[in-house]
Amino acid sequence: MKIQEIISSIKITDQKWINLFRVQYVNSKDKLCSWIFASRKEDPYGNKSPDAVVLVVTVNTPTGRKLVVTKEYRAPIDDYEYGFPAGLIDPGMTVDETVAKELKEETGLDLVSIGDKSNQVFSSAGLSDESVIMVFVEAEGELSGKYQESTEDIEAFLYDIDDIRELLSSDKKVGAKGWGVLYYYSQIGKI
Amino acid sequence: MKIQEIISSIKITDQKWINLFRVQYVNSKDKLCSWIFASRKEDPYGNKSPDAVVLVVTVNTPTGRKLVVTKEYRAPIDDYEYGFPAGLIDPGMTVDETVAKELKEETGLDLVSIGDKSNQVFSSAGLSDESVIMVFVEAEGELSGKYQESTEDIEAFLYDIDDIRELLSSDKKVGAKGWGVLYYYSQIGKI
Numbered sequence: 613m614k615i616q617e618i619i620s621s622i623k624i625t626d627q628k629w630i631n632l633f634r635v636q637y638v639n640s641k642d643k644l645c646s647w648i649f650a651s652r653k654e655d656p657y658g659n660k661s662p663d664a665v666v667l668v669v670t671v672n673t674p675t676g677r678k679l680v681v682t683k684e685y686r687a688p689i690d691d692y693e694y695g696f697p698a699g700l701i702d703p704g705m706t707v708d709e710t711v712a713k714e715l716k717e718e719t720g721l722d723l724v725s726i727g728d729k730s731n732q733v734f735s736s737a738g739l740s741d742e743s744v745i746m747v748f749v750e751a752e753g754e755l756s757g758k759y760q761e762s763t764e765d766i767e768a769f770l771y772d773i774d775d776i777r778e779l780l781s782s783d784k785k786v787g788a789k790g791w792g793v794l795y796y797y798s799q800i801g802k803i
Numbered sequence: 804m805k806i807q808e809i810i811s812s813i814k815i816t817d818q819k820w821i822n823l824f825r826v827q828y829v830n831s832k833d834k835l836c837s838w839i840f841a842s843r844k845e846d847p848y849g850n851k852s853p854d855a856v857v858l859v860v861t862v863n864t865p866t867g868r869k870l871v872v873t874k875e876y877r878a879p880i881d882d883y884e885y886g887f888p889a890g891l892i893d894p895g896m897t898v899d900e901t902v903a904k905e906l907k908e909e910t911g912l913d914l915v916s917i918g919d920k921s922n923q924v925f926s927s928a929g930l931s932d933e934s935v936i937m938v939f940v941e942a943e944g945e946l947s948g949k950y951q952e953s954t955e956d957i958e959a960f961l962y963d964i965d966d967i968r969e970l971l972s973s974d975k976k977v978g979a980k981g982w983g984v985l986y987y988y989s990q991i992g993k994i
Contacts, residue, residue: 616876616956625816625823630839630930632816632823635878640956648821649879650841650930657881685807686928687826688840690848693928731974733982736926736933737877737884739821739841746982765807765831783922791924791937792983796990 615640621657624648649740652700656741662732664744665710666698666789669751670803671721671770677803678770680719680751681779681790685765694779695787697768698744711747719768720756723749733789744789773801806831812848815839840931843891847932853923855935856901857889857980860942861994862912862961868994869961871910871942872970872981876956885970886978888959889935902938910959911947914940924980935980964992 619636633656635647653659669680686693699714701707712723730746755768771779777798779786786794797803810827824847826838844850860871877884890905892898903914918939926933946959962970968989970977977985988994 616878616881618878618881624818627815627823627839630823630841632818632821632841633879637878637881639876639954643954645878645954647878648818650821650823651879652930656879660880684928685830686925687807687809687828687836687838688824688842688847688930688932689851689925689928689934690807690809690828693925695928730982730986731971731977733977733979734877734880734884735930735979737875737880737886737976737978739843739879739926739931739933741879742927742930743880743976744979763830763834763836780922785928785934786922786924787928788924788926788935788979789983791921792980792986795921795983796987799987800991 618657619644623654649738651741653741660741662701662707662743662745664698664700664742665707665714666696666744666746667711667715667749668696668746668793669715669719669721669749671751673770676772678772679776679797679803680721681769681771681775681794682718683767683769689785691785693785693787695790696793697766698789707745707747711749715749715751717759717761718764718766719751720754720759721751722753724752725750735788746789746793773797773803809848810835814845840929842932844932851932853892853898853934853936855889855891855933856898856905857887857935857937858902858906858940859887859937859984860906860910860912860940862942864961867963869963870967870988870994871912872960872962872966872985873909874958874960880976882976884976884978886981887984888957889980898936898938902940906940906942908950908952909955909957910942911945911950912942913944915943916941926979937980937984964988964994
């Protein structure tokens with residue numbers, strides 16, 4: 613039973629890609645609370661669809677099964693983030709269409725098949741309403757950066773188990789949606 | 804080799820807990836890019852320490868080994884998020900001190916031992932600089948909500964493998980830092 617109640621929600625900035633919202637709500641202890649969060653949406657409470665897809669991509673190669681790991685420059689951390697190919701779901705696009713598009717753009721690989729999909733996974737629900745669908749994907753072809761948009765700065769790699777374990781034991785910065793899946797492969801010892 | 808360069812960074816809002824920052828940078832293709840992101844910090848580029856800890860808590864019980872899963876109301880999504888106990892690292896607190904404090908506050912459990920810790924894991928590095936350390940923890944005692952702060956609305960549960968699989972196959976909303984670890988346990992079939 614949900615007993616909290618949203619009293620008011622106001623967009624307090626006017627930016628193109630991301631804005632802050634101030635919300636007042638009554639919590640389950642009958643206390644009036646105020647919260648500020650960031651959203652990519654114009655109407656976060658009206659539009660609860662996932663923002664993006666994150667792709668767990670495996671590829672059969674002559675030297676064994678590999679996992680696609682991306683290294684992407686991220687301005688908010690002024691550093692490279694290691695993670696998985698991902699992309700926003702544009703209006704009118706389905707999850708599956710976005711998977712094929714982002715796979716090609718960010719890695720150059722071709723889609724073979726789409727496997728399991730997660731439920732709606734939230735990046736940091738105290739900070740933002742941003743959510744993604746995790747999608748397991750089988751791909752083929754050659755890695756290539758030539759399909760990237762000009763603002764993107766993404767390098768894709770084919771990782772084996774040793775590469776995954778080395779990444780997780782390094783001080784490199786890893787994306788949260790990737791970390792648990794990388795941990796899973798590192799623990800079971802195969803891809 | 805990092806070849807991007809931050810040209811300017813401006814805090815464009817003046818809120819207490821979270822603000823927007825506008826950054827201009829030159830990317831690796833020599834293109835001038837602009838980006839807006841959210842941060843909990845006053846100086847995101849000067850202070851790169853992790854924001855929070857996320858606890859993967861296991862407990863030995865008479866009916867087997869269980870994983871602590873939390874259900875927490877989150878105003879940004881006006882819904883419950885399923886995930887793990889977590890908390891911001893207050894200034895002057897170490898990761899280990901925060902682990903013990905948040906474990907008690909959010910679950911009522913007592914710390915037995917601290918195991919592996921992750922590298923710095925980023926919630927959504929395109930949207931925010933927010934990062935956490937994932938910490939594996941062994942705990943004991945009884946679940947209790949009585950140590951929570953008044954604004955918190957968190958219920959903790961002891962999940963077995965069936966509970967984890969049921970959660971992942973439901974339409975419930977799961978936090979990104981928890982999802983991969985839950986996936987890991989669901990796949991290996993034991994806690």
